Amino acid sequence: MNIADDQAVLAALKAAYPAAKRLRNPLTPVSAEQPASVWGKLRKALEAHKVFGTGRQVFAGAHQLQLHPSMLSQHINRPLAARGPEDTLRWLHAIFSVEKFVSRQCAELIGVKVVRDFAFANGVQLLPLGNMRPSWYSDQLRYVYEGPRSFMAATPSDVAGMIQKVEMTFSTDVKSHRHDYSAFSEVALAITAATDSAPVVGAAWGEYEDTDFADAEFGWGHMPARYEGRPPRFSTVTLEDEHVEPINRFLSLSGNAKRACANAAARLNSARRRVETGQSAIDLATAFESLLATSDERTEITYRLRLRAALILASDYGGRLEVSNRIRDLYSLRSKIVHGDSVASSAAADRSTVEWGTQNFSRLLNLVIGEGRLPDLKRLELTGDAAEAFPS
Structure with missing residues (x-):
């Protein structure tokens, strides 16, 4: 540390301190272009300093330090007004040395x-x-x-x-x-x-x-909202203690289960916020595929999903038949939208299909999260037993 350099900067800070205190808005940059002004003299002292004169430009995450004398002298009025000259000098050394x-x-x-x-x-x-x-x-x-x-x-x-x-x-x-x-x-x-x-x-x-x-940080920057669809003005929740454990179970997932459940939850989230029923159907169909289909399957996807969903979501013939039919209806609605037969649908039957899909996919998702792994789809089909989908 060069004592003479510090003393020169401190003297310039003391000279500028009254002007900094008089500023109504300390967030407004001051002008250091006039060499004879207190801010111009402060800039000159900063430029002559062995450490401060070289400036510093570093980055980390959302943070950046762009500490060049030209910029420092424009914005230093804010910390100077709040800290006073002596503490501002200490602060300058701190921001130039923090790693x-x-x-x-x-x-x-x-x-x-x-x-x-x-x-x-x-x-x-x-x-x-x-x-x-x-x-x-x-x-x-x-x-x-x-x-x-x-x-x-x-x-x-x-x-x-x-x-x-x-x-x-x-x-x-x-x-x-x-x-x-x-x-x-x-x-x-x-x-x-x-x-x-x-x-x-x-x-x-x-x-x-x-x-x-x-x-x-002499300026502010933020990341604006990046979600798609309407904000959840109507589908809101008050978080309770009982929600903490299932939330942490989701956050503790790893590997393929984590990726699949994250994709599935994203589609469920989108489906709940959609305005159009048909668009919700597209999200829900994709969500079911993320948990009940594999990337190498190219044929009979709808049949496979109907079978697997029926086996895992119901335990008797009547229940499994209903699940199979509901998945069929969901995919039929999805196809109408995807292939252009219908842009929007508000029929009561379509709304019922989407409501069923939302509720039952939530059941499926939480079943997978609770197990902490994806179901063994081949074993599920060959045994017809939901318990065999997650063998111990």
Whole structure:
């Protein structure tokens, strides 16, 4: 550390401190283009500093530090006004030297209401939106849902907050600047399987767990909602203690079972949010295939699915006949949409078919999740015994 360099920067910070305190909005960048201004002199002191003058550009997940004197001098008014000159100098050394840190990844979960905090097996915490730690992002989100809005606003009725803490290391590789919120999507799918709702992940962002570094991000960026279909305004759920165990069972799946159940839950989630009955039928047919068909099967898919679903979802002839007929009806409706015979369907029989498919696929999905593995389809067909689908 060069003491003379630090003293020069500290003197410039002290000279700029009164101006920083007078600013009405510390989030507004200041101009450091005039060399004679306090901000221009601060920029010059930063440029002459052995450490600060070289700048720093590093990335990690949703975080980036672009610490060049030209940018620092425009945005340093924010930490300076809050910290004062001496602590701002300490803070500058901290942000120039930090390598490893804890990222507080956050998101909104639409379609779920919680009245207390929940923690899940994949490290995600679900909490009431009002319990989110105050920050620029969470304050904006709360304003969206709690601020004034017209009666025509299409905002969801139930929204919760999500948090996952992840250890990260800064890198100079820009490819390290990637948003990964897959753990949040897994929780949304797990809740889909465990309840009769269809939650989706909305806006997501990253914060520093250590608030000392919050001012080092001179701009804000977030990942907007990426779900397809209408938001779940009507199919919502209040999470209870009884839901935690089945949610964690889903999150604990591995291998082929994890991939298949994730695809299946995604289709179930979509089917529940569809406006058109026929589109729900397409989702449900695909969902049944994800658990009751293999990728190498090319012929008699509908027959195989009818047989396998009947054997695994019912125990007697009458029940199995009904399942077989229902799967037939579901595929018939799917074919009408896929092949263009009908764009939309609102017939009572079609709605009944989709409702049956939604309820019974949920049963099938939870059966597989409970077993923790995919059914042995060949063994199921040859024995005709649902218990043999999951041999011990």
